[in-house]
Amino acid sequence: MLGLRQDTSTLANKGRGIYDDYIVVLNAWGQRGHAHLFPATTEPTAQYAQRASVTASGARVDARYKDVRFKEAHGADVDRDGIRDAGRLAAGTYFFTELPRIFLKDRAFWATTDQTVERDTDGDGRFTLADRDRIDRHGVGRTMYIHQGGPTTNPAVNTWSAGCQTVPQNHYPRFLGSLGARPKFFYVLVDCR
Template sequence: MTTSLNPFDPDIEAVARNFADRAAAAPDEALTQWRADTASLSPVQRATSARLAASQLSWRAKAALGGSSSGTALLADWEGDRMRAPYVPQLPLLTTRQTYAYCAGIVLQRGTPAAINALKQGRMILVGLRRETSTLANRGRGVYDDHIVVLNGGDGLRTARVFPACTEPGAQYSQRAAPKGTGRVDDRYNDVIYKHAEGFDMNGDGIKEVGRLRAGTYFFGEKPKGHLKARAFQATRTQTAERDTDGDGRFNAIDPNRIDPKTVGTTMYIHRGGTQASGNTWSAGCQTVPNDVYPRFLASMGQMSSFHYVLVDGY
């Protein structure tokens, strides 16, 4: 029997739950219902339902689904989705329920067991949704084109508060943009408004490379004395960075020796950045939220001083 869905605000969590509940005992019926229930969903809603359903499947359900070609194909597609960068829609979605479900699906698919457990317990979690942007963009001052979402499932509220954010450094902090003679250390950085150099020389070429926080799950606590004269948050364990070793403004597999598991320590904070109107994110690798919305960001967290932060690379 097909689940009755509100076309404006479909209960995609119910779709996922119904499939997972039925798959072990009646896999063919579950697959038929799944196709019917998801046919009218948007691509984002369908992907979210799949992530939620996959996280709830028992090993018996997976074995039962693997007994047919259509079930095997569905499981393979879901596994492939886990390996691919997720599409990041413009948030918030039409309703809080959809926004919460989308972000919860990301945590369930990509978070650590501890983060997943915290989500299921209704504890506050932060989700970072990154859209890759060149460090050279906006003359090296960064772009607020990412999201940080504060999820809170406490007392059954299931709220999702969305904030613009920057999760990558701007080239204003790159040594390549530093003045040299009548130009720059690297001519590709001639348009950058240079501030000062930060980073670490990973490949021994004499140039410090800027870094960004590598996608993954990190546990943050309150940073003693804050940062930039405001409340801020600091990881409790050593973070892993990616560094732009070839200086093209991107962080990808063609960067030799880009993974830096040691030198960052816990210095990639979550803190306030410049206002949206200023056009400067103040990020040298930290996760920054615009100063004009930072009070609302802090208010959404209440007095919570520690939380899991799940950061994903999307598109």
């Protein structure tokens, strides 16, 4: 499986994310020499960033997140400034198997070893070299899943990603079908610039 990531701000679509990446399943279940292309997201949405939360005084933790509807905080405070930093899976190769439980009402997949993530420590919605202490090899464990996201048929698209790789709900059955039963696969994530 190949993930093709286009760098996009976590603040895109009012912090709900957009499906501007792709996941390619090569040699799908029972089909040699085939490639199946699926829309996806490989970046977190700002709705899961602590910076979008509201303080006791009613102000946003970070004013740049004023248009984001906060859900809950995910991430790790890698730069020790008191704010959890949003993360995305670092480009690289990971081995995935099926998660042993249902996640968001369907099958999902997780890595067999701890993953490496990049953190947005400056809170600008991007993952760049300007982010101090941005590489996190320990704070995520195996929690950057591959799972279904919200449908693309909803006018208010929501990718449901706190850093996971998500495929839209209306494409997910075909995605699962391309993988077959009990799949084990290498997932290669590359940054397209």
